[in-house]
Amino acid sequence: MPADLAVIGLGPFGLPLAQAAVAAGISTLGYRTGPEPGSLSPAELRRMLSGGFRHATGPAELGRVRTAVICAPTPRAADGALDLSQVEAAARTLAERMRPHTTVILESPVHPGTTENFLRPLLEAGSGLVAGRDFHLAYSPNRVDPGNREFTPGNTPKVIGGLTPACTESAAAFYGRLTDKVVRARGLREAETVQLLETNVRHVNIALVNEMAVLCHDLGVDLWDVIRCAETKPFGFQAFRPGPGVGGHAVPQNLTGGTGRSLRLVELAEQVNSQMPRYVVQRAAALLNEHGKSARGARVLLLGVTYKPDLADQQGTPAREIAVRLTELGAAVSYHDPHVPSWSVLDRPVPRVDSLYEAAADADLTILLQHHRTYDLQGLSVKAQLLLDTRGTTPTGAAHRL
Incomplete structure (x- = not known):
């Protein structure tokens, strides 16, 4: 037919x-x-x-x-x-x-x-x-x-x-x-x-706020409050938010095929965004150290391992690199994601926890990588010994933000 x-x-x-x-x-x-x-x-x-x-x-x-x-x-x-x-x-x-x-x-x-x-x-x-x-x-x-x-x-x-x-x-x-x-x-x-412009605009702007996140942490400034205020401007500003890395299927294009030219700003944005998983792990190790714990032997729970909230798609998710780097530091990594029943990194299965709140209470550090709507962040912030929020979605003061 x-x-x-x-x-x-x-x-x-x-x-x-x-x-x-x-x-x-x-x-x-x-x-x-x-x-x-x-x-x-x-x-x-x-x-x-x-x-x-x-x-x-x-x-x-x-x-x-x-x-x-x-x-x-x-x-x-x-x-x-x-x-x-x-x-x-x-x-x-x-x-x-x-x-x-x-x-x-x-x-x-x-x-x-x-x-x-x-x-x-x-x-x-x-x-x-x-x-x-x-x-x-x-x-x-x-x-x-x-x-x-x-x-x-x-x-x-x-x-x-x-x-x-x-x-x-x-x-x-x-x-x-x-x-x-x-x-x-x-x-x-x-x-x-x-298509090239639309994709690159996303990556360049995410890179800007990712750099701002690092800067604001060093300055002791609440970036999410800065974004909240900035987005009230009715012209000339579009809000982008930082995170642990950039996933998705549309990759940035810094080579304009056949011309021999590259888009230098896009290339720089790629460098900035590709460093975010490493920065998350550095922040995680620093938080553990501040609370008298070493990354080696620490129990670290990753929440949300997909590249986008409320979806099962893992294309380009920064969670993989974060899990690898934490493991290299000697941490015992587990994960929870309502959309991912099993997860492997470097061909090795990562333990999946079933009881979220019990696992958060047991973990030395819980890292929110993706905010699925099923997560009760207020409840998690109470249960978790130490919570690092890479998405800025927990209530103010309830967790350490990126």
């Missing part, structure tokens, strides 16, 4: 798109590009299946769709560049079966120029079709914010940039079925650079 849409890649980028498409009444086919962390609850899966979603039984089905959106992950490779291997595999699989008049859209995070210089040749060589003449080619930055209940695909504006004006309009017509507002970029590279 033909589908209107094929979502190629059902991880954190593709799965929300597939859900939004089904909710909009679009017959949707899902095609996996490899092991992907995206997951659905049984209730969500039932809703999608009843709404017209189905998993592809084979690549041949990709040749019977009107629109194909590639949402394959692009993690950072060992050399720091984006790994496009899954995008390449998706393109080759699609190209072998693609029919004329198909609209192909890339949503994976990529460097500017990737859609035209990397994806286009793969599609044309594999299909024998010409982009802009025989099929439409476009790019749209992925703006998924996992767990955000206020901004969904339906009310988040979608940026579109096509190889030709006709390509832009074809992609805009598709996304117009999903969202209230479509924004047309001048072309492919402009749309790709929107």
Whole structure:
């Protein structure tokens, strides 16, 4: 049975798109590009299946769709560049079966120029079709914010940039079925650079407040009170908050592919953010020492090991490095997370505690890494012998803040 849409890649980028498409009444086919962390609850899966979603039984089905959106992950490779291997595999699989008049859209995070210089040749060589003449080619930055209940695909504006004006309009017509507002970029590279700018703005601003957190601790200043006051300014200020590190699937991009140039501010932001797990461990060791305890042999409980609150996603979570560094200091590390039933670091399982309050009372130090809504921070602050809050969410004076 033909589908209107094929979502190629059902991880954190593709799965929300597939859900939004089904909710909009679009017959949707899902095609996996490899092991992907995206997951659905049984209730969500039932809703999608009843709404017209189905998993592809084979690549041949990709040749019977009107629109194909590639949402394959692009993690950072060992050399720091984006790994496009899954995008390449998706393109080759699609190209072998693609029919004329198909609209192909890339949503994976990529460097500017990737859609035209990397994806286009793969599609044309594999299909024998010409982009802009025989099929439409476009790019749209992925703006998924996992767990955000206020901004969904339906009310988040979608940026579109096509190889030709006709390509832009074809992609805009598709996304117009999903969202209230479509924004047309001048072309492919402009749309790709929107994604680069949006991702880097997040990382640069988090780096700024992370540096402020270190400075304010040295000065004896309550940074969270500073942010509370600063965000009352009705213009020129957007509040970002510090934390133990930056996780997520969209990595900062400081190399503007093909130009030989790097974004120095983004590079510096990466350095700042990458130092935060080490800083958390330094603060933890200092707190233990101030209370007459050594990190060696200390019982340390980590609360929340995911990269975002109320989600099970562990992509890029700083909790891993923090656990490794604490273990290297000789601490006995355990964890609690209502969304993570088991957790391993360096291929070794980390003990999971079941009784949260008893574990906090028994631990020499409890570190809040992620504030899941199920955590009663007031109660935890009473039970814990020593509590380090890296998110600034405990009541004032109830814990040591980052």
